[in-house]
Amino acid sequence: MRRGTGRRAMAYAAVVVGLALSGCSSGGGESADESAAPTVTQTVTETASPTETSTSPTTQTPSGSITPTAGAPAVDGPVVAQDQLSSPSGNIWCSLEYGIECEVKESSYQPLPKPADCRLDWADNQFRVDRSTGARGICRGDVTFTEQPPELTYGTTSVVGDRACQSTETAMTCWDTGSGHGFRVSRDDYQLF
Structure with missing residues (x-):
């Protein structure tokens, strides 16, 4: 498994659970507070995009x-x-x-x-x-x-x-x-x- 894949899977699960919970809170399928969804999305974006370092060798110009x-x-x-x-x-x-x-x-x-x-x-x-x-x-x-x-x-x-x-x-x-x-x-x- 590549590094960062586990974090992405957990972030995806958090989005699904978050969306499911926000959908249940208003009873009508929509969130009572429309501004809550962007906050979840913003958090997921930061978590789902970890910076991976390259392990390929670099060539130094003598x-x-x-x-x-x-x-x-x-x-x-x-x-x-x-x-x-x-x-x-x-x-x-x-x-x-x-x-x-x-x-x-x-x-x-x-x-x-x-x-x-x-x-x-x-x-x-x-x-x-x-x-x-x-x-x-x-x-x-x-x-x-x-x-x-x-x-x-x-x-x-x-x-x-x-x-x-x-x-x-x-x-x-x-x-x-x-x-x-x-x-x-x-x-x-x-x-x-």
Whole structure:
């Protein structure tokens, strides 16, 4: 039974009983007080029309959550919600699943030395973002990717929560839409912002 159907049935029964009682009161089939019927009808109308809430899922447009920031690119192309992605060339793989991380498979920039306090694997070809900075290099004991993620076509931006990456022919730019911090990476160079 749909929600509200029981109330409608009770309201209908109240109208029938109310009309039957009002018809009996004057003896001639009509109400002694003509103004009583509209009051019953008005009450029934309010009871018989309960507001039902929709339970169907709503779709949020990711582009509505993008706030332009100093280093972030303008978003004027298609917007998708893809939490794992790669550049069409296959050289840059990114994850927006639990934060913002990208791995550049082949690059021409100089390697960063492993920090003395890193007791795990040093991945200087990886970039990350948190609310306070964009950074190169991750000290980690796990892997972000086990296989190449789906392609994010050039000109498309993926937005997942407050995390975004935009693919262009020259670079992949990823940023936190709340703080504005991020990075721009390509095979030849990178920029942190």
